Amino acid sequence: MKKWVAIFLLGLGLRVVGHESRPGYLEMRETRPDTYEVVWKVPALGDRRLSIHLEFPEGTQVLAGPAASFSDNAYFERQRISRRGGLVGTSVTVNGLAATQTDALVRVIGLDGTTQTTRATPEHPRFAIEETPSSLRLAWTYTVIGGEHILLGMDHLLFVSALVLLVKSRRKLIGTITAFTGAHSLTLAAATLGWVHVPGPPVEACIALSIVFVAAEVLQRGTGRKGLTERWPWCVAFSFGLLHGLGFAGALSEVGLPPQAIPIALLFFNVGVELGQLAFIGAILLGIAFLRKIPLRWPSWGWRVAPYAIGCVAAFWVVERTVAFIP
Template sequence: MILHRIARLVLLAAAALAFWTPLLAHEATLGVLEFREMRPGAFIGRWTMEPTVGASRVDLRVPPHCLLRLPELNCGDKGLVGQITIGNLGADMSAALIKVIPLRGEPRSYTISTANPVVTLLGTDAPTLDTWLELARTYINFGIDHILLGADHLLFVLGLIWIVQGGWRLIKTITAFTVGHSASLAATAFGLIGVSERPLNACIALSIVFVGVEIVKQQRGEIGLTARYPWAVAFSFGLVHGIGFASALAGLGLERRILPAALLFFNVGVEIGQLLFVLLVLALIWAHRRLGAGLPRWSAELPAYAIGSVSMFWFLGRLVRVLAAA
């Protein structure tokens, strides 16, 4: 079938690229920098989550009236207000959370990302409209980046498209996956459930192995569990993948007042990224129909074994890390 042919092409390309993807696909390149006020206008800064690039190489730029010589930051009578940015953001670090803990009042959090490289620190606890717009822009883009760079999530979705083949069944299946990972993402972000990240990543890889086996069954003429109940399988594994999405936010230590909004915007970004990927695959299917291209018969089973081999490679690699940490 046409869908199978285009899916083979996409799966082969994804499998080839996946071997170059790090085993821990959900460990975000984030940094968390905390500024604690010791006396009026004087702060001590420290990285509570050190970025991949290395704290000494981060090009942090503070408001002009502030003097930064980490771990010390002196802002005088004006206090820590104004614009702050990281000049080399995007090279090895995708985002950074700036946490300000004043002598009086509630802590404040600001997220710098490649999509939102400059944030404005406020001297008040009350968020403004600009604060919410900044938060939306940052976390929507962060969610899009997270899903589009998550090769294992995309490979799982691609496997679902392969098995379900299209139509309303595909819409229901993708919707079930969305509902599942949205629910577990929210539950994890609010601390209702908690799973260690390394075992979770191994389980995510194992879910892709399951889909790979289901594809092989389908090619042999067998009706697998995913073919019978695609939305149930998508929802169940969506719960697992959603906890993986939440790991991108877990280490940030977001303050409770902005957590619901950050979670909402992040999830919107994830859904946008997922939709873009599905539309891309469907566009390739349409293009294949227009061109009428085909593949050699001997290549029919390669993608199914490729997706299973790549995901098993991920699973074994992540399992080794779990056992090493035990």
Template sequence: MRALSPFSSARWLAIWLCALFLANPASAHEIRPAALELTEQADGNVAVIWKQPVLSGRKLRMRPILPAQCAPPDQTSQEFTGTATIESWQTTCRLDQGEIRIEGLEQTLTDVFVRLHFADGRKQTRLLRPASTAFSLDATGGNSPASAYLRNGAEHMLFGWDHLLFVLGLLLLTPLRKILWVISAFTAGHSLTLAITALGLFRLPSAPVELLIALSIFFLAVEVVRKQAGKTSLSIRQPWMVAAGFGLLHGLGFAGALADIGLPKGQEIWALLLFNLGVEIGQILFVAAVLSGYWLISRLPLDQQKWLARPALYLVGSMGAYFTMTRIFI
């Protein structure tokens, strides 16, 4: 395998860094969902909780618009958790007429889970998206909670660039015959911490978790360079150990996204399993796309190292370094 020339390395690195700094630094997690919960009380009041993600220290420009017959709140309390803001208030309202809309949702990449708790014990779940920002309270039924959690898990994987970059790094580090075993180890790792954290058994602050995830991406890029230079290490000899170990970290990141919407009471295990299944579907789709691209290019009279492996390595390394710097200094 040919070594990279200093000029070629500098040229590719400059291209990637320019693209990175022109990109939105918060794009790795813009897919985090928001949640709106309305609880109807016997006295006619409705308790409202509005939770939305914070990106680079700023709230998304969206807010819930309740039916016109709802009285404006006298007082609103607000809490900042580090990754989200939680606003709560009381209003006099009815949950059987009018429309609920999320203003500004159409300008984001996120979803909003809406949960309605009626005074008679009934519950209803709705999923609002950028293409469908409102629903009528007069209509019966709602979205399937199962499909909502499944879809959100898949989207968090497919739009979570840090998780995708880590998987891409694993594919670059791992011989083709071992890929299934290594990806399975990564799945086992992140599934374990996702379950433990989502069920409230263990929790870490999001800031160090996000930083360590970024470092894991950069670490993989370094190990790939060492492997191409003919060196060896535990990571190069046993990539499944790296996949499983760092998978534990990435599971904490997935749990952060799931915590944004919460687990429905009485259905925690099912919601967790569906979200995790969605993550796995997204992961399988990504791995299949990468391997299909590799297979297609291998059938063409092209230098695979120049046109596929090398650009992918620069992408993983430069993005890993970029995410690390932004999570330290921003």
């Protein structure tokens, strides 16, 4: 029976991460009283953009633009707008979100440098522009972004799934996940703050390779041989955690950090990542407890399904991501 727990874990991971999270990004910077420079970034594929559009409050005038362009699988729209009395106290709507599975990160920067950071979601596409942005709202926004990134990131979840399959002792599992958490927290902070600069595509390819490695370790353990990860799970998890942290930093760079509240945003993005990771591991452990109660006999080869599936998907990513950055 235990051998088929692996199949359940893989199915759970694929169910959770079936869609990639690619948020839109809106920045409105007040350059002089009642006048704003607007940058609107929308997920795109080639020259096809996601059909989401901005609706400004009544009385808003367009002074320049919009100027549109495509770059790095994103659509960019820049314009200058003005409204008598400014935008504080009004609401802006992101139309079309209800038909998507994405959201939009919003940043409004006033003349005095105060920054409001919030999210527009399919359930709540309209957001209000506040006079005094709340630190609590900022913390919540980045916690949600971090949680969504880990729960919608198939590569990170497959790596965690493989660790759970490999490390059988509850004590060792806690230590292994703690080492992974500590390591990716370090590189997430270092890369986000600009202390470390590593190109994104090679990092993504190496992350996929780390999943192949751990999946192979699961297969090796099943044949009665102790691999490197089983002998030193904390060391392996810490080493690969440093790599995965660079991947998290790449996701965070997509939405950016508010200049006046970088520590808060960085801290709570990481909190969101950890909460999402713990929720996923909790779901796996609940699934194990449930399957243990099912009185069925499983085939002797059943345990191989999950590591082979995880390894094959990750191997495909290695090739795909390597080809992407080779000239």
